[in-house]
Amino acid sequence: MFYFKILEVGVVKDYVVWIFSALYPLVFRVSSDYKEININKIFKATFKLSVIPLFIINEYTLSLVAELVIVPISALIAGILAVTERDEKYVKARNLLNNILMIFGFIFICAALGGLIVHLNDTLEVGFWIKMFIDIIGIVLHIPILYFLKYVGFYEQIINKTKIDRLKKIHAIVIVFMIYRFKTEKLLEISKNYKLWSINNTNELRNLLKFES
Numbered sequence: 001m002f003y004f005k006i007l008e009v010g011v012v013k014d015y016v017v018w019i020f021s022a023l024y025p026l027v028f029r030v031s032s033d034y035k036e037i038n039i040n041k042i043f044k045a046t047f048k049l050s051v052i053p054l055f056i057i058n059e060y061t062l063s064l065v066a067e068l069v070i071v072p073i074s075a076l077i078a079g080i081l082a083v084t085e086r087d088e089k090y091v092k093a094r095n096l097l098n099n100i101l102m103i104f105g106f107i108f109i110c111a112a113l114g115g116l117i118v119h120l121n122d123t124l125e126v127g128f129w130i131k132m133f134i135d136i137i138g139i140v141l142h143i144p145i146l147y148f149l150k151y152v153g154f155y156e157q158i159i160n161k162t163k164i165d166r167l168k169k170i171h172a173i174v175i176v177f178m179i180y181r182f183k184t185e186k187l188l189e190i191s192k193n194y195k196l197w198s199i200n201n202t203n204e205l206r207n208l209l210k211f212e213s
Contacts, residue, residue, distance in 0.1 A: 011127045011130050011131055011134075014131050014134050015134065015138070018134050018135070018138050019138075022135065022138065023138060023142060026042070026146065027145070027146070027149060030146050030149045030150050030153075031149050031153060034149070034150045034151070034152075034153030034154060035153070035154075035188070037150065039143065039146050039147055039150060042139065042146070043139055043140075043143060046135050046136045046139045047136060051132065051133065051135065051136070052132065053109075053112075055131070055132045056112045056113070056115075056116055057108055057109065057112040059112070059115070059116075059131070060111065060112045060113075060114070060115025060116050060119065061108070061111065061112065061115070062107070062108065062111045066111075070104055070107070070108075073104075074101060074104055077097050077100060077101055078101070080093075080097060081094060081097050081098070081101075084097070147182070151177070151182055151187070152173070154176075154184075154187040154188075154191065155173045155176045155177060155187075156173070157191050158176055158187070158190060158191050158196060159172045159173060159176070159205075161191070161196040161197055161199075162196050162197070162199035162200075162205060163197075163198075163199060163200045164199065164200070164201060164202060164205065168201070168202055171202055172202050172205055175202055175205055175206050175209065176205075176209065179206070179209045179210060179213055180209065180213065186213065189212075190209065190212055193208075193212060195208055196208070
């Protein structure tokens with residue numbers, strides 16, 4: 001893929017950054033809240049038009065010197081705005097500061113559009129589009145992992161309520177999967193079954209699950 005310029009160093013770098021900044025927090029969220037989280041909603045939420053302008057602004061930003069000046073000033077203004085929100089007598093000052101932030105935002109947008117026009121040939125490269133839609137591509141590629149983590153949470157909750165030996169835990173998880181698959185409601189129902197506490201081996205588990213299903 002490097003040879004055909006489909007996968008470039010910049011794309012790999014962005015993907016690694018995405019793993020640490022987006023995938024790891026998402027994995028933790030799914031693992032800790034597997035009962036409530038909806039993977040389909042996460043998937044649909046990645047398809048938003050704001051991805052395009054945000055990418056352009058991040059990709060074709062101002063010079064380092066300009067950012068070193070504007071970013072600290074913007075942060076200072078944001079802090080002052082937080083203070084002025086508490087008292088109505090600062091309305092005029094608040095409006096002025098908001099206008100300044102709007103001007104800074106306009107500068108960033110103009111710089112981004114200018115950079116895109118100057119480097120318009122970038123749009124002919126596959127790497128450009130991969131980097132733009134890295135969130136969507138990343139989620140799509142890792143959907144199986146997220147579903148796996150979600151349902152393994154259910155399977156482990158069920159197994160942990162039994163007296164099955166730890167060495168046979170994987171076998172027990174496979175049994176739960178083979179009988180209940182991805183039936184969330186059934187998994188929730190069986191996880192609350194008091195009979196699990198009396199299960200001593202995988203055969204008893206299999207018989208209980210089949211009976212309750």
